[in-house]
Amino acid sequence: MEVALSNPKLISLAAGFVDTDSLPVEEVKAAIDVVLGHPQQAKLALQYGTTQGHPPLLDWIIQHVSQLDRIPSEKQTLSRKNVVLTTGSQQLLYLLSEMLLDTGDIVITESPSYFVYHSVLAGVGVNVLTVPMDNQGMDTSELRRLLERIERAGELHRVKLIYTVDYFQNPTGLTLSAARRQELIEIVHHIAQNSQHRILILEDAAYRELRYEGEELPSLRSLDHTGQHVIYAGTFSKPLSPGLKTGYAILPEDLLEPLLRLKGNHDFGSNHFSQHVLTQLVTSGAYSQHVEKLRTIYKEKRDVLLQSLEEHFGNLSGVSWTQPRGGMFVWMSLPIDMPTSPDSPFLKAALKEGVLYIPGEFGHVSDRGPAPTHEMRLSFGSATLEQIREGIRRLRQAFDSVPCGQQAATSLN
Ligand SMILES: Cc1ncc(COP(=O)(O)O)c(C=O)c1O
Structure with missing residues (x-):
């Protein structure tokens, strides 16, 4: 990072920052004016x-969220007992x-x-x-097998949570x-019925609204008709402003009180002013207009990165990458003998060329043996179109400058 930061011409395809140019300055300013323009509301x-x-x-x-899930209002079962605002x-x-996990x-x-x-874990x-x-x-077939193995080992009761970033995942897209x-x-549901053990799913939908193609998929939360198993995590950071x-x-309703008790001990409430400004932004329609605008901007960036x-x-050969339909990330795999690790010749070469990525091994834990070391996360969030084009050109130069890669990958030309 030190080397990277000392190079002002460095192109970062690493950071998970959002697009800077499109941040909603005017919209937020107008919302703040409204909030502060009414003395009563301003003081609140x-x-x-x-x-x-x-x-x-x-x-x-x-x-x-119900609208995203196409739940008609008469079938709506959520109330304020199911929702809480947090600091991101x-x-x-x-x-x-x-709150939920023990060592x-x-x-x-x-x-x-x-x-x-x-x-965090x-x-x-x-x-x-x-x-x-x-x-x-x-x-999910692998998940079933894993849960069966855990059950055979008598450890099913220790499985508390399944965490999934189920829309345009960070880091793979x-x-x-x-x-x-x-x-x-x-x-x-099956485990709850057969073993009376409640496993929660933490559905992290941070990138859900940044969808550039494909149909809107129902959330896990909306599919859980018991309302007992899914915690849906959303954010205004990606579709609006971090x-x-x-x-x-x-x-689920029974989790609200314990969560509020814990949150109360931390901060007794997240930034109240931001919440008022956000309320203005969502009720004026500025929020949904902004999300529409972002979809066009990020789609173009994604297309340029993929091209x-x-x-x-x-x-x-031996090089591949994902084709995300939304979000901000592409996951790239190099030949297996071309490590992308922090101390690898490839990362050093990339920094020398002036481009930075996130080494893929950061996204893995080594429960299934040594983590793969030949992958990387490329972000098209904050780089401009020109930087994306130039960044990938530099990445290829870095690739060519590392002898091992030249041996490992066969040019198809
Ligand atoms: C998958 C995922 N979840 C949660 C977060 C947290 O975002 P925030 O705290 O800004 O809402 C991020 C941020 O990058 C993320 O990528």
Whole structure:
């Protein structure tokens, strides 16, 4: 990182930052003007709020997520007892881990997965077991096999949580398919019926609204008709602005009180002013217009990244990458003998060329043997179109400058 930061011409395809140019400056300014323009509302917004969050925004979240799931209002079963606002979804992930998990418990995640969450789990001392992914997301047959093995070992009661970033995952860009969504829900229902053990699914939908093609898939939460098994984590960071640092949970009713007690001890409520500004942004329609705009912007960036990869790496065997239909990430695999690790010749060469990526091994835990070291996460969130094109060109130069890669990959030209 030091080398990287000392080079002002470095192109970062590493950071998970959102697109800077499209941040909604005017929209937020207008919303703040409205909030502060009414003396009564201004004072409310500048006062403490509740631990749970600003009620109109809680109501909007219920309505919004239900609309995404195409649940007609007469079939709506959620109430304010199912929703809480947090300081970004990251706080929620942390609080839930503290609340639900004890040392030695088992959490199942996708492999690879959101590495910041892995470090939260490491902090709690849980045993992280992983399930591989393919183009349909988490491999649910593998999940079944894993759960059967755990049950045979008499450890099923220790499995507390299955964590999935099921839309345009960070770090792979992959999405859990409709059939696998059903299967995942069936798996936890089956265990609840047969073993009277409740496994929760933490559905991290951080990138859900950044969808550039394909149909809107129903959330796991909406498929869980018992309402007992899914905690849905959402955020305003990706579809609007991380600076407002506001996330939310939709969760089974019995989890609300313990979560609020814990959150109360942490902060007795997230940034109340942000919540008032957000309420204005969602009710004025500025939020949905912004999401539409972002979809166009990120789609173009994704297309440019995929075209550039095709142009510069398309003729190499042993090199592949995902084709995300949304989100901000592409997951790239190099030949197996071309490590991308922090101390690898390839990363050094990439830094020398002036491009940075996230080494793929950060996304893995080594429960299934040594983590793969030949993958990387490429982000098209904050880089400009020109930087994306140039960044991938530099990445290919780095690839060519490492002797091992030249031997490993056969040019198809
Ligand atoms: C998958 C995933 N979940 C949660 C978060 C946390 O985001 P925030 O706390 O800004 O809502 C991120 C941020 O990058 C993420 O990628």
